[in-house]
Amino acid sequence: MGALWVVGEPGPEHGLARISTEIATLVRDLAASSGRDVVGIVVAADPGEPAAELARYLPVVFAIQDEAADALAWSSVAAAHVAALATADAPDLILAGAGPDGRDLAGALSAQTGLGVLTNATGVAWADGGPTVEMSVFGGKLVTTSGFTANRGIVTVRPNVATATPAASPGRIEPRTVGGPTLPAVRVVERVSEAGTAAPIEEAKIIVAGGRGVGGPGGFDLVEQLAGSLGGAVGATRAAVDSGWIPYSQQIGQTGKIVKPELYLALGISGAIQHKVGMQTAGTIVAVNRDPDAPIADFADLLVVGDLFEVGAALLEQLRGRSG
Amino acid sequence: MRIVVLIKPVPDPASAGERLGPDGRLDRAAVPAVVNGNDEYALEAALKLVALAPEGSDVTLLSMAPASAPETLRKALAMGATRGVLVTDPALAGADAVSTARVLAAALRELEFDLALAGVDTSDGVGGTVSAAVAAHLGLPFLSYAARIEPDEAAKAVRVRRISPTGYDLLEAPMPALISCTQALGEPRYPSLKGIMAARSKEIVSRSLADLGIDQATVGGAVATTAVLGTRTPPARGATEIVRGTPAEGASRIVELLAARRLI
Ligand SMILES: Cc1cc2nc3c(=O)[nH]c(=O)nc-3n(C[C@H](O)[C@H](O)[C@H](O)COP(=O)(O)OP(=O)(O)OC[C@H]3O[C@@H](n4cnc5c(N)ncnc54)[C@H](O)[C@@H]3O)c2cc1C
Ligand SMILES: Nc1ncnc2c1ncn2[C@@H]1O[C@H](COP(=O)(O)O)[C@@H](O)[C@H]1O
Numbered sequence: 082m083g084a085l086w087v088v089g090e091p092g093p094e095h096g097l098a099r100i101s102t103e104i105a106t107l108v109r110d111l112a113a114s115s116g117r118d119v120v121g122i123v124v125a126a127d128p129g130e131p132a133a134e135l136a137r138y139l140p141v142v143f144a145i146q147d148e149a150a151d152a153l154a155w156s157s158v159a160a161a162h163v164a165a166l167a168t169a170d171a172p173d174l175i176l177a178g179a180g181p182d183g184r185d186l187a188g189a190l191s192a193q194t195g196l197g198v199l200t201n202a203t204g205v206a207w208a209d210g211g212p213t214v215e216m217s218v219f220g221g222k223l224v225t226t227s228g229f230t231a232n233r234g235i236v237t238v239r240p241n242v243a244t245a246t247p248a249a250s251p252g253r254i255e256p257r258t259v260g261g262p263t264l265p266a267v268r269v270v271e272r273v274s275e276a277g278t279a280a281p282i283e284e285a286k287i288i289v290a291g292g293r294g295v296g297g298p299g300g301f302d303l304v305e306q307l308a309g310s311l312g313g314a315v316g317a318t319r320a321a322v323d324s325g326w327i328p329y330s331q332q333i334g335q336t337g338k339i340v341k342p343e344l345y346l347a348l349g350i351s352g353a354i355q356h357k358v359g360m361q362t363a364g365t366i367v368a369v370n371r372d373p374d375a376p377i378a379d380f381a382d383l384l385v386v387g388d389l390f391e392v393g394a395a396l397l398e399q400l401r402g403r404s405g
Numbered sequence: 406m407r408i409v410v411l412i413k414p415v416p417d418p419a420s421a422g423e424r425l426g427p428d429g430r431l432d433r434a435a436v437p438a439v440v441n442g443n444d445e446y447a448l449e450a451a452l453k454l455v456a457l458a459p460e461g462s463d464v465t466l467l468s469m470a471p472a473s474a475p476e477t478l479r480k481a482l483a484m485g486a487t488r489g490v491l492v493t494d495p496a497l498a499g500a501d502a503v504s505t506a507r508v509l510a511a512a513l514r515e516l517e518f519d520l521a522l523a524g525v526d527t528s529d530g531v532g533g534t535v536s537a538a539v540a541a542h543l544g545l546p547f548l549s550y551a552a553r554i555e556p557d558e559a560a561k562a563v564r565v566r567r568i569s570p571t572g573y574d575l576l577e578a579p580m581p582a583l584i585s586c587t588q589a590l591g592e593p594r595y596p597s598l599k600g601i602m603a604a605r606s607k608e609i610v611s612r613s614l615a616d617l618g619i620d621q622a623t624v625g626g627a628v629a630t631t632a633v634l635g636t637r638t639p640p641a642r643g644a645t646e647i648v649r650g651t652p653a654e655g656a657s658r659i660v661e662l663l664a665a666r667r668l669i
Pocket of ligand 2: 412414467470509533534
């Protein structure tokens with residue numbers, strides 16, 4: 082009987098990505114329902130800190146030290162180690178995040194092991210001897226439950242599927258070394274931080290998003306102030322990104338990010354289908370739009386008809402009044 | 406510079422009519438097909454790169470799709486690609502990501518290229534794993550989430566800005582390499598009338614599994630590693646409350662709702 086593996090992904094400051102702690106929490110429940118062991122795996126140039134962080138959530142973490150994990154693109158290096166380990170240990174399930182690193186890892190791992198991949202899980206359960214995976218498809222119109230024909234495979238998991246909760250006591254860390262075929266090297270020449278990069282939107286519980294109606298880069302000041310006041314992140318439509326008002330990293334929708342915050346506050350956003358598919362599973366959707374017939378009126382919980390600058394300023398004042 | 410762009414025809418997301426057939430697979434007949442959005446960014450990037458050094462350059466489209474796909478590929482040819490290769494075979498119906506990656510890798514093996522470009526993900530599957538798998542099969546360096554692509558033909562190397570949570574990572578690898586592409590590469594062009602006319606006579610080569618030396622029994626729906634077990638329609642969102650009034654009234658209603666739902 083194979084174990085359930087969580088591959089820890091690199092996070093800020095050589096730490097662990099938050100998504101990995103969420104997946105670790107999720108998989109602890111699966112351990113009980115499946116009767117299987119759960120194991121975390123960290124591949125890093127210096128696995129100390131990320132492995133210790135993952136071990137706060139899981140009983141066992143394999144730590145694989147490899148300088149290349151930092152000097153080269155992480156996913157190719159990690160995939161080769163995890164594939165070699167998987168060939169030896171035959172896990173039943175390998176989980177990673179549904180973001181760039183997790184997807185790159187899952188694709189390479191699938192090619193190397195022949196295991197199938199189920200992607201963008203919004204839930205993972207155990208039934209009839211194998212994992213079952215819920216996914217939201219067709220822009221949220223349908224939820225599918227899928228399984229692996231061989232009852233084993235790789236799953237990528239969306240952010241915010243579980244709330245990261247450390248285990249009662251930390252697990253142990255086992256250094257591991259595995260030999261196996263490597264993937265072609267992709268050198269990291271440099272890592273560049275861009276000034277003004279806003280908080281990541283995938284993990285945010287509250288998102289305040291601006292569209293074309295915001296009118297210009299200056300208009301995002303109000304969006305940012307509201308986000309700050311609500312403790313949320315700033316999102317945008319493609320129209321705002323294409324206009325150069327805000328970086329592409331904040332774009333929500335079909336060719337941007339898919340988010341599921343508890344609150345989505347949309348300012349000057351029409352709610353085009355390509356935007357809607359990225360945010361329509363948000364818990365609560367509030368829109369401010371001067372056009373009562375904008376498509377967003379069909380799927381928001383609350384639409385305030387009015388000028389976003391006027392309503393936004395009033396909202397900011399009232400929110401500040403509450404916290405003050 | 407010779408570039409291959411991996412193009413997937415997908416049901417038009419703007420039609421909002423996508424559905425699964427009784428077999429749990431995407432019902433491709435239900436909705437008109439378009440080129441996957443991210444693949445258009447990849448194609449646009451390819452067209453810009455070959456325009457820098459047109460001599461001996463070309464852009465080949467590679468698609469694994471039903472036999473009806475040429476209609477969709479014509480639009481991409483009209484944007485300026487040189488030719489298309491369509492891998493199509495009845496045995497590929499119901500192919501999963503594992504089969505898709507194997508077949509695309511086999512088709513790429515037959516082509517000469519400096520760069521192969523793919524989209525970061527697809528609007529129908531949103532898997533985002535196929536390109537990494539293709540690269541691994543072929544032993545190609547894989548540079549993903551590209552916001553900028555800078556090949557150096559003399560050095561036979563390529564640099565890519567990979568979008569990171571705080572900015573970007575500058576990656577470098579020897580060519581040939583496979584790159585997954587994002588919208589940050591730039592808006593795709595509209596086909597010109599001349600392009601549309603020219604596309605009519607451009608070549609689309611069809612390849613079967615046998616042509617690629619792949620045994621029909623080893624790919625496609627029959628050996629899929631994943632299966633849809635069931636579906637449900639998510640609960641519809643409640644009715645929309647519409648508030649008109651002064652800005653202060655609108656703001657108060659928002660605050661009330663957020664407080665009632667414990668969001669503030
Ligand atoms: C392949 C493809 C992929 C795409 N991917 C994405 C994607 O990932 N994400 C995305 O967002 N879009 C995407 N789009 C674009 C999408 O179709 C829309 O064009 C876009 O979402 C519109 O953005 P918007 O709502 O900001 O602008 P608009 O549609 O122009 O809406 C602006 C709204 O603001 C309102 N408004 C204006 N001024 C004010 C004011 N002062 N006060 C209050 N309200 C005001 C207007 O009434 C209007 O409803 C994609 C399109 C294609 C073809
Ligand atoms: N059937 C296909 N034919 C051609 N390219 C494909 C196909 N499936 C996936 N791709 C490429 O791989 C990328 C990622 O696809 P996916 O992993 O399925 O989301 C797409 O944007 C395409 O560039």
